Amino acid sequence: MAVDCSLLELSRNPALRLYSWDPPGLSIGHFQDASEPWPPEALKVKAQMVRRPTGGGAILHLREEFTFSLILPRQDTHRAPPTKLYRQVGEAISRAAAELGVSLLFRGTGDDRREDPFLCFERTSCWDLVDSTGAKAAGFAARKNRYSTLVHGSISPHTGLTHHHLVPIAPQAFSDVFQISWRSCDLDSGELDFARILQKLPLERRRQKRKTEDF
Amino acid sequence: MRPDDRRYMDTHEWALIEDDVATIGISDFAVEQLTDLVFVDLPQAGDSLSKGDTLGEIESVKAVSDLYSPLSGEIIEVNESIADNLELVSQDPFGEGWFVKIRISDSSEFDQMISAAEYEKVIEEAAH
Numbered sequence: 338m339a340v341d342c343s344l345l346e347l348s349r350n351p352a353l354r355l356y357s358w359d360p361p362g363l364s365i366g367h368f369q370d371a372s373e374p375w376p377p378e379a380l381k382v383k384a385q386m387v388r389r390p391t392g393g394g395a396i397l398h399l400r401e402e403f404t405f406s407l408i409l410p411r412q413d414t415h416r417a418p419p420t421k422l423y424r425q426v427g428e429a430i431s432r433a434a435a436e437l438g439v440s441l442l443f444r445g446t447g448d449d450r451r452e453d454p455f456l457c458f459e460r461t462s463c464w465d466l467v468d469s470t471g472a473k474a475a476g477f478a479a480r481k482n483r484y485s486t487l488v489h490g491s492i493s494p495h496t497g498l499t500h501h502h503l504v505p506i507a508p509q510a511f512s513d514v515f516q517i518s519w520r521s522c523d524l525d526s527g528e529l530d531f532a533r534i535l536q537k538l539p540l541e542r543r544r545q546k547r548k549t550e551d552f
Numbered sequence: 553m554r555p556d557d558r559r560y561m562d563t564h565e566w567a568l569i570e571d572d573v574a575t576i577g578i579s580d581f582a583v584e585q586l587t588d589l590v591f592v593d594l595p596q597a598g599d600s601l602s603k604g605d606t607l608g609e610i611e612s613v614k615a616v617s618d619l620y621s622p623l624s625g626e627i628i629e630v631n632e633s634i635a636d637n638l639e640l641v642s643q644d645p646f647g648e649g650w651f652v653k654i655r656i657s658d659s660s661e662f663d664q665m666i667s668a669a670e671y672e673k674v675i676e677e678a679a680h
Contacts, residue, residue, distance in 0.1 A: 367609070367616045368591050392590075393614035418585050419615035462614070479615035483563050 343532035393478035394457035423464035559665035
């Protein structure tokens, strides 16, 4: 999460990060209460809690889960509401899933409300991707600042789509939808240093009053 | 045309000055882009801000957006009524949906903000 926050603040180019979780993680949405009772499955796998900069509900990330972060410069998303981004991201994931013979479709109905369940995958939104049984297969959430937009996405392993399956396919699907050519690269020293600073911040939400350049 | 009694930021905040106190909010365009607002987190009265600092955060459809202070100064009042009634922001972003009032420390920063006409251009350019 610290790397995603660093890229959101400092990167001026699009970025796509694909990652898995070891140990398993329980990521909570930016405004969620960290003292909420954990789901039994999270206790069972001894998940570690992390707070996302993005909104939405908590997600239990098992080791094999496919998770991604997409960072887009502000000029590319300035006028786009979050829902347009969720639609594009959903299209990319649907394309990748289709290549693996799995059909995922947008739910098309549902609302996000403040009193929603704690867990993301127990919430319904019209921008969710669902499998052929109607079960939620993927959830998305976003964060916007003055420089960029970050979209987090998580694909439930119950779909049979895992990190191992999707990593070779997903970048091309995102390229096709967003018209971006990816190249593999490391964080630069500034992004890395800022991520290290963010990593030391406590789990409790802290408003960032200072500007990035103050760090 | 948006109200021309105030000035704007290209990040969609507005400021309305009366003596040395600025009322800060976000534009109708920002509200339209955010769609359904579900949560807002604002600072406390007494906090000091510099121009460009993060003023608060607002969540809509699982998206958290940073709000920025267009002016430097001390927060003297927070609109507590919007925390439980974000429809005030959705329905009246230039009036009842204001966020904070700041006792400004540098009036020249207000002049550096853009006029309503210039803000219209920012939005139009963003659309193309």
